Amino acid sequence: MVDQASKQRLAELNAESTRQILGMSLSSKRSSKHQLSETGKAWIALIPACIFLLAFMIYPILNTFIMSFIENFRFMKGAGGSFALSNFFAALSNSRLSTKPSFSFQNYIVVLQDADFLTSLGNTALIVIVTVPLTIVVALLIAVAMNSIKPLKGFFQTVFFLPYVTNAIALGMVFKIIFTDGDAGLFNAFLSLFGVSAQSWLSVYADKWQMFVVIIIYSIWNGIAFKILVFMSGLASIDNQYYDAAKIDGANKATILGRITVPLLSPQILYITITSFIGAFKSYTQIISLFGAGAYNFGGSTGKNWMTVVGYIYSTMQDDTMVGRAAAASFVLLVIILIITLLQTVASKRRVHY
Amino acid sequence: MANSDVYFTSPHKRRMYIARKVGSTTLTYAFLGLLGLFMIVPFVFMIITSFRNADAYDLDVAHRVFNLIPSWWNSEVNASNYTLDNYATVFNYRNPVTGEAINFAFFYINTVYVSVVSTIFTLITSVLAAFAFARCNFKGKNLLFTILLATMMIPGEMMVITNYQTVKLLGWDNTFAALIFVHGVSVFYIFYLRQTFQQIPNELFLAAKVDGYGHFRYLLRVMIPIAMPTIVTITILSLMGSWNAYIWPNLVASGKWRLNDQWSMKLVSNGLMSLFTNSDTGLSRDTVRIAGSMVCTLPLFVFFLIFRKYIMRGVSRSGIKG
The missing domain is CATH 1.10.3720.10 (MetI-like)
Known part of the structure; x- marks a missing residue:
């Protein structure tokens, strides 16, 4: 059980560390500054890896999973964008497509x-x-x-x-x-x-x-x-x-x-x-x-x-x-x-x- | 075979023991020798065939005779049986039909460039991330690390399907960026480095802190030097990985370089595959193909002989974690 006060403190810490990452100036108490700078430094060190992992690993896993449920998905070569979900919504509003994609198990079948x-x-x-x-x-x-x-x-x-x-x-x-x-x-x-x-x-x-x-x-x-x-x-x-x-x-x-x-x-x-x-x-x-x-x-x-x-x-x-x-x-x-x-x-x- | 520490109650038992020992040792060596031969024959075949005269070789095939070491005394081709011509072809070949150049010099330069740059990129991102996981305390650390480990289970094909589209969308096809950045961050290397970093005693950090070192100076001056063997191993594995990559380069970099249409974007493995594919080259000389295989393998061999210790340790280390 986390009590309310410490929850709030954590939220503050988090907000402050975010601000620090963004390079904003801080004016907080000396005691908490060390803790903050450590979180900030950790994220600075993590950001390069995280950006690429997010773009080329995490997102592709989710995207491929979504794609497998879309019928008539056909934008492989990048024409008109490749992002499965945005593609889906674009197709919904695009009357030029004769067949509208829809979610189903069709691909699996x-x-x-x-x-x-x-x-x-x-x-x-x-x-x-x-x-x-x-x-x-x-x-x-x-x-x-x-x-x-x-x-x-x-x-x-x-x-x-x-x-x-x-x-x-x-x-x-x-x-x-x-x-x-x-x-x-x-x-x-x-x-x-x-x-x-x-x-x-x-x-x-x-x-x-x-x-x-x-x-x-x-x-x-x-x-x-x-x-x-x-x-x-x-x-x-x-x-x-x-x-x-x-x-x-x-x-x-x-x-x-x-x-x-x-x-x-x-x-x-x-x-x-x-x-x-x-x-x-x-x-x-x-x-x-x-x-x-x-x-x-x-x-x-x-x-x-x-x-x-x-x-x-x-x-x-x-x-x-x-x-x-x-x-x-x-x-x-x-x-x-x-x-x-x-x-x-x-x-x-x-x-x-x- | 130190038998001096074994004592016997009778000379007969001693003789039996020695006989059995000699028998089992012979069996062991015979077993290893036979399987070792199986391992090494393809290499021997590759080396010899790559130097054989293409005409003599084709003549053997046409006459349905097998000649690993060709018989020089009755060869119908009087030119010398061994030649460097196959290698010359590999480094300078043009498809008579399409005019496409197959030149391993280009493939080499591409591969060396991609492997060096992507290894540097991998090292920077992995060291920083491993440092954050090993040294810093922050909220969600364990959750983030668990998510990363879980992604190691997921087959790469799931990512390739989307990454292929992303690369096309970004206009990265037939550029080095697609080869360098998409697989530039490896969860396994982060994991491996984190383990090494965690073995560094905390007292060192405290001592460095007393000396006024911040986190990043500590990383640069203390952690990286201590973890150097691991970093060397990762460097070697990453270089070898780029050298062996086939599937991803085949998808995104099998055309020509957009800045220079004489320059193929292919890496060595892809270049080799096109050397073998008749429709691509109109070339069907087996000796030339084998020379191509040899050209692909040789740098790895040299590399292996130099860094044998690091490679073997890195590979076996990756197996111990289970």
Whole structure:
């Protein structure tokens, strides 16, 4: 309970600090001046960041959300202003428009029935389900293996970290050429060592599952470095006493990994699980770079074979008349990400040891 | 492998122990070696192919033979198998149909300019904001900070849709402003810096106050020097981020610079993508494309080798907070 007097005092302080920010002269008591100047200074320091965050982060989130509920929103390229709400009111009073925009769930209905969106949702889910567990398990094994050796440790650390510092587009294109059709491709040459005949991988002759193999391999290659590094830093903080105790008890390596390392690494595993789920759900750059035919080509003769949710958003956005749909799809993506994060946080309450 | 601290009840057990130890060590190295090879093969392939003679390479492809290291003794192309021609093409290519120049020198200059200016901008705004959150007390601080943290959850695509329109409305398309200011403030960097600033003991502030330092002089003379490792890490991550940016530049800066229509606005990743897209270039030499990839990757490599310690620490630090 805040009493009336202190409430008023706070209001005064606030007003005075505002005046101070505006550069107006002050004549207040010495005792309160220090408090005031601190608030004022804080806001001066915050203003540059806040202006840009407000303009390019907070406002866009709200605006996109509103836009997703406007039918026939079509001012993508900036003609006639871009602000969703003002646009809406302008359109209401503008009789030249044949169709007046109105608030509804139409965009969501259209998006959720759009075959392209459903395909992209399925594609994304497949990529997530296969790459996330695989990458985490392999990263964990690599981290544990690297932690157990001394000679060459630094060398392996550098090797496994290299993919992180490379340009995803550039290496995606190298993979595209490694997976060239016919015997001339490096990967096909590798397969021929095992007597497998040359396959098509990424060209229009390849089927969806051949493309999937490349997408999985590249996603793992591209995403594993960060996970290994996080696991390594987690392993470094585990006290050696636990391992000594386990050795005295005669525990074997599998038991040590399952009973000591994984439980003690659980905060890092949770963090990595959440971030990789989110990251994989936003797959886009690595896929277009593999097909290497521009920002809106996702393979196959239609260019839509491996379209992902983010890919759907970007390609839909290009069409002036479908911006509302892109906004609706991006909100659907947000909801999916929130649900995944929430589920994992709840599920981890029992499993994660801090 | 310090075995000296392990004692055995019989020589047999000792032999068993050593055998198992040697076996598991071999397995560990084999496992790491195989996966390490998987990590490094694309780089090796990229480096070798980028220097290969384009005609010899295409001949291999036409004859459906794979030659990572080409056989110099029976090459049908007598010219030397390794050449710098691919790089020369990457730095000076003009589309025969559209006349559009693909020149990585332009892309380099654009990228360096954008990454340096946007990093300076990011540093100034982040340091100031982190300072306010870590050092000052003001009403609504926690609320504001919670809101900022919450926005980290929201996918960037939601912002891109509106930002794209805002940029068009402001007339910022194909300008550096769109590349520098729109993503200029990062909540993550503010968060990371605030954590570092908060570890600075309060006594230092009081001592500085006795010496007559105000808030901003304290920030400049005490906090920033102490937080220097974090600031260096942020600088590196931000520079790398600009170098790798693709999606946003592709939307707002894929045309020509408005002040000079010979000058493409593209950054390296976008330039590379157009080098690969047949319809854009009319060029279908794989060796040239690989040389383009190499040109995109090389500065990052050099950067990584120099600042390895800072980069790895910064990246792993960002993971510990969970």
